[in-house]
Amino acid sequence: MHSLFNFKSFSVINTFLLSFAAIFAVTFLSFSTVPAQQSYNQPNDYFVPDATGAGTNLRCGTNATPGNWSCALIDVGVNGTPVLPVGAYSVSASMWILHDDVGDLETVLVAPNGSVPANGNYNDALSVANNRTSLFARVGATTTSTQCGDKSRADGTYKFGDAGGANGTFWTAAVNTGNAAAISATPLYAPVERNNNSASLISNFGGLGNYNGVWRVCMRDTNRVWDGQNGSNSGNKGGYFGKIVLTFSSSTAATSSISGMVVDEEGNAIGNAAVTVFNTNTLERKTVNTNSFGHFTQTELPSSDFYIVSVSHSRYRFETDTYSFTLNGDVSDIRFQGRSAPRNWNADSIEQFNQKVLSGTKSKINR
Numbered sequence: 456m457h458s459l460f461n462f463k464s465f466s467v468i469n470t471f472l473l474s475f476a477a478i479f480a481v482t483f484l485s486f487s488t489v490p491a492q493q494s495y496n497q498p499n500d501y502f503v504p505d506a507t508g509a510g511t512n513l514r515c516g517t518n519a520t521p522g523n524w525s526c527a528l529i530d531v532g533v534n535g536t537p538v539l540p541v542g543a544y545s546v547s548a549s550m551w552i553l554h555d556d557v558g559d560l561e562t563v564l565v566a567p568n569g570s571v572p573a574n575g576n577y578n579d580a581l582s583v584a585n586n587r588t589s590l591f592a593r594v595g596a597t598t599t600s601t602q603c604g605d606k607s608r609a610d611g612t613y614k615f616g617d618a619g620g621a622n623g624t625f626w627t628a629a630v631n632t633g634n635a636a637a638i639s640a641t642p643l644y645a646p647v648e649r650n651n652n653s654a655s656l657i658s659n660f661g662g663l664g665n666y667n668g669v670w671r672v673c674m675r676d677t678n679r680v681w682d683g684q685n686g687s688n689s690g691n692k693g694g695y696f697g698k699i700v701l702t703f704s705s706s707t708a709a710t711s712s713i714s715g716m717v718v719d720e721e722g723n724a725i726g727n728a729a730v731t732v733f734n735t736n737t738l739e740r741k742t743v744n745t746n747s748f749g750h751f752t753q754t755e756l757p758s759s760d761f762y763i764v765s766v767s768h769s770r771y772r773f774e775t776d777t778y779s780f781t782l783n784g785d786v787s788d789i790r791f792q793g794r795s796a797p798r799n800w801n802a803d804s805i806e807q808f809n810q811k812v813l814s815g816t817k818s819k820i821n822r
Contacts (some may be wrong), residue, residue: 546666563672614738
């Protein structure tokens with residue numbers, strides 16, 4: 456009787472321990488699953504004060520003190536935001552920037568364990584491993600201690616990430632844009648340091664492991680002169696930045712494809728129709744034209760993100776001209792049906808169309 460009682464007690468305890476272990480394992484795995492991609496945003500806008508200094512012949516770095524850093528705080532896994540499981544991630548950033556002389560600006564992304572460069576110092580390092588990384592700095596200024604940078608204008612939402620290497624850097628785009636013209640906000644730009652030296656988000660942040668905490672995007676103006684090339688002082692001006700989105704992508708992130716057909720009322724193929732796939736998480740937009748069979752395909756799209764798929768053609772209009780959905784695996788049944796447009800029909804450009812979708816003036820069709 457005694458030995459039987461012990462056996463039963465052991466069996467009950469053993470069953471309890473096994474059940475607890477199974478529950479713990481399931482719970483641990485559910486919270487440790489690394490997402491393909493996770494985005495965090497800071498919707499506010501921030502003022503970037505002009506540099507300060509006295510005199511009528513101010514130059515960048517001569518008789519001028521850089522403006523203080525203005526920093527936006529982005530919560531990642533804290534203050535109610537989704538916790539990012541420990542893992543290896545690549546980081547990309549997008550932000551709205553409004554500034555007339557982009558060559559005056561320096562912008563850094565600072566990790567939770569990092570520190571903002573000191574105010575008032577032209578020569579401090581902007582990129583420090585596992586600490587902070589320059590997104591762009593004094594573009595066009597090859598001698599950063601004295602020379603003013605490029606005079607092109609930033610006016611739009613700009614995206615920065617190591618994957619943008621094929622599109623060049625913000626430096627290259629600014630130099631190729633021309634004075635007073637706005638830099639294109641379409642490409643993903645690779646980060647760049649002062650003097651056009653390369654910077655890398657992966658090298659500086661790839662080994663963090665734990666990415667949770669308060670990240671910072673900081674910007675400052677380094678030139679007191681509004682027209683720095685001739686030394687005229689036009690007064691104290693500055694700029695703005697904000698609407699920041701940080702995106703963390705797993706190195707093993709899953710991708711999917713979106714494909715479909717564009718046809719007319721009788722089911723005949725419509726070739727050369729522009730189909731745009733817009734990722735609302737990363738703000739990346741890809742456009743492809745249908746082939747002679749009316750077919751289109753977009754591949755290597757991050758799974759689990761929300762997409763808007765739209766169509767445009769100068770000779771057709773479409774009753775259903777957009778689909779919106781979360782991409783959880785390949786989608787191959789998108790079908791747009793168009794009819795010949797009247798002579799006075801003026802189809803929206805892809806950019807106009809997407810703006811209408813995002814502003815709510817164009818209805819979205821949920822799959």
